[in-house]
Amino acid sequence: MSPLPDLVIGALLALLGVLVSQLVTMLQARLERQNKREILLRTKYEELGQHFLDSIKLPHALMTCTSTEDILVLTHQASGNNAHLLALLYFPLLRQATGRYIDSYSELLMTATSLHNPNDKRPLGMQVFDKPEYIQARNNHLAARDHLQEQIEAHAPTYAKS
Numbered sequence: 566m567s568p569l570p571d572l573v574i575g576a577l578l579a580l581l582g583v584l585v586s587q588l589v590t591m592l593q594a595r596l597e598r599q600n601k602r603e604i605l606l607r608t609k610y611e612e613l614g615q616h617f618l619d620s621i622k623l624p625h626a627l628m629t630c631t632s633t634e635d636i637l638v639l640t641h642q643a644s645g646n647n648a649h650l651l652a653l654l655y656f657p658l659l660r661q662a663t664g665r666y667i668d669s670y671s672e673l674l675m676t677a678t679s680l681h682n683p684n685d686k687r688p689l690g691m692q693v694f695d696k697p698e699y700i701q702a703r704n705n706h707l708a709a710r711d712h713l714q715e716q717i718e719a720h721a722p723t724y725a726k727s
Contacts, residue, residue, distance in 0.1 A: 603726050606655060610725040613651040613659070614717060619644035623670060624706065628690030633683050642670050656724055662709075662716040669702075669709035676702035 623639055630636045649663040680693045693699040 607725045609651055609655045610721065613648050613656065613663075616644045616648035616651070617666075617713065617717065620648060620666075620670070621710065624673060624703070627674060627677060628688060628693075630681075630689045631686060633681065636674075636678055636681065636689065640674060642667060645670055656720070658720050658723070659713070659716055662713040666709045666713045669706040673699075673702045673706040 620642060623642055623645070627636065627639050630639065645663075645667040649660075649667050652659040652663040676698050677689055677693050680696050680699055681689055682692060685692055
């Protein structure tokens with residue numbers, strides 16, 4: 566047998582070794598990127614959940630307000646807006662639920678504010694608790710809150726893989 570086929574076989578084996586090495590490196594890089602993405606999504610999902618939990622405090626705080634100034638402080642729902650922003654950026658399956666949730670709080674706030682009597686020194690909750698407009702806005706907000714909570718739980722396996 567001539568040495569030429571042995572050289573060709575050796576060269577082919579060397580090229581095959583390089584190819585396999587490159588494929589393994591590419592696979593490792595892909596798995597590492599995927600792992601980093603899963604860690605990022607889990608972290609952002611936890612952050613979204615924390616913003617949601619913080620936002621749940623707003624309606625109670627609203628009901629304890631005794632002045633227009635107190636109410637104005639609660640008009641900016643930073644925690645709810647932050648949760649919605651995270652949904653817009655990372656969690657498309659939650660976009661509609663977070664949007665509905667922050668809209669329902671705005672509706673609740675506007676309804677309660679429209680019923681507020683600044684001359685009545687009782688807390689806002691005592692002024693509005695039996696008004697049909699407030700009851701409807703409150704029920705809408707509670708439904709939106711419960712729906713968002715259900716969606717966060719339902720999509721946790723998708724977005725917060727361990």
